[in-house]
Amino acid sequence: MKKIAVLGSTGSIGTQTLEIVREQKDIEITALAAGSNEKLLEAQIREFRPKMAALWEEKAARSLQGRVKDLPVKIVSGMEGLLEIARMEETEILVTAIVGMLGIRPTIAAIEAGKTIALANKETLVTAGHIIMPLAKEKQAPILPVDSEHSAIFQSLHGEDGNRIQKILLTASGGPFRGRKREELQQVQVEDALKHPNWSMGRKITIDSATMVNKGLEVMEAKWLFDVNPEQIQVVVHPQSVIHSMVEYQDGAVIAQLGTPDMRLPIQYALYYPRRKSLSGRRLDFYQLSSLTFEEPDLDIFFGLKLAFLAMERGGNIPTAYNAANEKAVALFLERKISFLEIPEIINTCMEQCRFIKQPDVSEILETEAEVYALIESRW
Helix, strand or coil, X not given: CEEXXXXXXXXXXXXXXXXXXXXXXXXXXXXXXXXXXXXXXXHHHHHHXXXXXXXXXXXXXXXXXXHCCCCCCEEEEHHHHHHXXXXXXXXXXXXXXXXXXXXXXXXXXXXXXXXXXXXXXXXXXXXHHHHHHHHHHHHCCCEEECCHHHHHHHHHHCCCCXXXXXXXXXXXXXXXXXXXXXXXXXXXXXXXXXXXXXXXXXXXXXXXXXXXXXXXXXXXXXXXXXXXXXXXXXXXXXXXXXXXXXXXXXXXXXXXXXXXXXXXXXXXXXXXXXXXXXXXXXXXXXXXXCCCCCECCCCCCCHHHHHHHHHHHHCCCHHHHHHHHHHHHXXXXXXXXXXXXXXXXXXXXXXXXXXXXXXXXXXXXXXXXXXHHHHHHHHC
C-alpha cells in the first residue's frame, strides 16, 4: 500500500487524486488538508479514514474535530498543521495541491523529511525554485510534476538521461479568448472567462488560463523542474489539447506525450512513477482526430505571458511579485472590482514598483507577497 497525504484535498486536483485512490484501492490516505470546505473534508475523512486532517482556520478546525469525534483522527489548523502533516513519519508521498505560496513551507518540510513530492502547486517553484530544487537534490527527495504539461515533459524525458535538451515546447490551449482582438476583451465578464474550452479546473486557475498567466507560471516552473534556460522554453498554442507538451533534443528529434484532457492521468503517473497502471476514462481515437493545429501565442493580447518571461529574466523576487500580483488581481476580477484587461496591468505595475531582492529567502518571499498585496490594496 502506498501511503500519501493530500494538501488541498477539496480542490480540483485533490478531489481527482481521491478519485484515483477510490479506483486503485492500493493507496492509504494518511492525511488530508483543506482551506475552508469543512463539509467536504468531513465526508473525505469518513471515507478515507486519515490519521490527521487540517483546516486553515482554528475555529473551523475545532468545529470539525467535534463533528468527527467518533473517528480516530487528529484535527490541526494553520501553517503549523500543514507542517505537521508534511512531516508525518508514515507518509511516503505528499501531494501539494493547495493554491498559492502557502505551499512553500510544507513542501520544504516534506523534502527535509525525505518525502516524495507530487507537485501541483505552481507557486512553490515560481517563487522559491532557487531554494526548493537544491534542497531536493541534497535530500534526494524526488519532485514529480502533477501539472499536465510538466508531466508530459517529464514523461518525454524518461529514458533520455545524458541526452541534451535543445528546447522544451510547452503547449497551451489558448483558453476561451484565443484569436480575440484587444478591443473584444474590454467587455469580458467573469462568466466568459470561466468557460474553458477543454479543461475542468478551479475558478482561479481557469481565469489564469484565460489570461495565459497560467502558462507564464508554467514557463517559470519548467525552468526549475527541468534545469533549462528561459530561451530554451517555447510556448506553442495547441487548441485541441491532445499533445500536452514536447521535448526537442539536440539531434532535432521531438518527443511528445499525447492523451485526452484528463488530469487524473498526470496525477496517477506521479503517484505510481515509474509504473503505469490501468486508468478508466476516454481514450484518444486517432480515426476521430481530424486535425492538430499549432499557433504562436499573441504576446500583445496575452501580455501576462510576456510579463512572465520578463519576470524570469529579472529573477530574484520578481517572479514572486508576478505571482502575488496575479493572485490579488484575479480575486478582484472575480469580485467584479476590476476589468479582465486590468489583470496584466496590475501585474506589470507591481513588478516595476516592487523592491528588488536578488536571492530572497522564504521570509523575504513572503514579505514580497505582503508588499505587493499592500500596493494593490492602496490603489485598487
